[in-house]
Amino acid sequence: MIGNDIVDLKLASVQSNWRRKGWLQKIFNESEQDKIWDAEDSNHMVWKLWSMKEAAYKAHQRLFSLSPKYNPYDFICADEDVTVQDYNYRTVSKQTEKYIYTIAFTDQTNFISKVFVDESLQYKSKLVYYIADMMDVNLSAVTLQKDINGIPIVKIHNKITDIAISLSSHGSFSAFTVDL
Amino acid sequence: MTKEELLSKLKTIIEPYVQNQEGLENMSEDTNFIDDLEINSANLVDVILDVEDEFDIEIDNDGMDKMLTVKASIEVIQNKLAAK
Numbered sequence: 001m002i003g004n005d006i007v008d009l010k011l012a013s014v015q016s017n018w019r020r021k022g023w024l025q026k027i028f029n030e031s032e033q034d035k036i037w038d039a040e041d042s043n044h045m046v047w048k049l050w051s052m053k054e055a056a057y058k059a060h061q062r063l064f065s066l067s068p069k070y071n072p073y074d075f076i077c078a079d080e081d082v083t084v085q086d087y088n089y090r091t092v093s094k095q096t097e098k099y100i101y102t103i104a105f106t107d108q109t110n111f112i113s114k115v116f117v118d119e120s121l122q123y124k125s126k127l128v129y130y131i132a133d134m135m136d137v138n139l140s141a142v143t144l145q146k147d148i149n150g151i152p153i154v155k156i157h158n159k160i161t162d163i164a165i166s167l168s169s170h171g172s173f174s175a176f177t178v179d180l
Numbered sequence: 181m182t183k184e185e186l187l188s189k190l191k192t193i194i195e196p197y198v199q200n201q202e203g204l205e206n207m208s209e210d211t212n213f214i215d216d217l218e219i220n221s222a223n224l225v226d227v228i229l230d231v232e233d234e235f236d237i238e239i240d241n242d243g244m245d246k247m248l249t250v251k252a253s254i255e256v257i258q259n260k261l262a263a264k
Contacts, residue, residue, distance in 0.1 A: 016222045022232075026225045026244065050222060068214075070224055071245045150215065170220075 001106045002164055002179045003058025003089075004113060005051040008099055008171025009043075018046045027053070027072045035077075047100050048093055049077050055104035056082035056089040058151075058166050063087075063106070067149050099173045103166075113177040123167060123174035131156075131163065134180055181261065186254055193230045197223040209251040224248075235261060 018024060024033050024046070032049055039045035053075040060066065060075075075084045082089045082104060089104040094115070101115055112130075116123050124144060131154060132139045143155045144165070154163040164179040191207060198204045199218035203211065213219045219227065228239050228247060237260035239247070246252040 012222065015220050016226070020226070020229065022229050023225055026228060054221065068248055069245050070221075070248050071241065073241050073244070 001059045001063045002109055002111045002166050002177045003055045003060070003062065003104045004102065004166040004168050004175055004177040005054035005058070006099055006101045006115065006168045006170050006173050006175045007047040007051050008173050009047060010098065011171030012047055013043070018043075029073070029076060032077055044095065044100070048095065048102070051093065051100050051102040052077050052080075052082050052091045052104065054168075055091060055102040055166075056084065059089050059104045059106065060084055060087060061149065062151050062164060062166075065147075065149060065151070099170075101168075101173075101175055103177050105179075109179055111177050111179045113175060115173065115175040117173055119172045121169055121174050123169065123176050127165065127167070127176040127178060130176075131178065131180075183254065186257060187250070189234060190231070190250065190253060190257070193234060194219065194227055197227060207250060209249075209254070211250045213248055213250075231257060237261060237264065 024036065028036065028049065036042050036045045053072045056075050075082050080091050082091055089106060091102050091104045093100060093102040103111065103113055105111060114126065128142045128144060129139060132142045135156060137156055141157050145153050145155060147153050152165050152167055154161045154165055166177045168175050194213065194217065195204065197219045200216065203216040211217060213224060214221060224247065228244055232239055235257055239256060239260065243256040243260065246256055
């Protein structure tokens with residue numbers, strides 16, 4: 001199972017003032033807050049932990065077909081792991097000066113992922129192209145939809161597949177992850 | 181406070197974070213903050229903090245879980261106001 005999340009750091013600094021009173025406490029527990037303040041770059045750490053929580057949320061939601069919920073507080077980051085209730089997700093993050101990108105995954109996962117930095121936001125069509133190629137079908141046979149819980153699904157020839165995908169875009173950046 | 185007053189206050193609170201103005205014009209109880217109004221998910225924290233300030237209530241994690249739609253938010257606010 002997989003989930004991903006990308007944060008455009010420039011846009012995040014315009015959209016969110018995480019130093020606002022009460023802001024961190026709504027999302028991060030005390031040990032996460034300590035990690036933020038102890039970090040060399042606190043701003044970077046806020047968005048890294050945020051993207052870990054968001055990516056794990058998407059993987060968890062897909063794994064259990066959960067209806068949408070706003071509970072970043074329940075996803076607890078420790079090192080590169082995120083735990084929710086009794087479930088654990090591993091994460092890998094890519095950090096540059098411009099964006100932070102995190103993929104969350106369970107153990108039995110063989111995913112590929114691609115980040116688009118060219119503002120073209122072509123990530124959905126590129127994903128369709130990739131799936132068509134891997135499954136050896138026509139491009140027109142592949143469609144992306146959302147299910148009743150808002151989880152993205154892949155259809156081939158109008159039939160729902162079990163291909164797990166995750167999509168994320170923020171500002172100039174976008175990304176897909178697919179588990180084939 | 182009537183539901184209409186509450187709705188109008190909520191609309192004023194969320195307006196600065198809305199990225200889809202058309203969605204705001206057509207706002208109803210079924211409106212979803214992220215899907216319909218394109219509010220950035222990190223900004224939902226700001227919505228919640230603004231709601232706390234405006235109504236002088238505290239929204240706990242259980243309340244926060246639900247605050248993805250207009251309808252659910254109104255219910256959370258009404259419950260907290262009633263408990264004051």
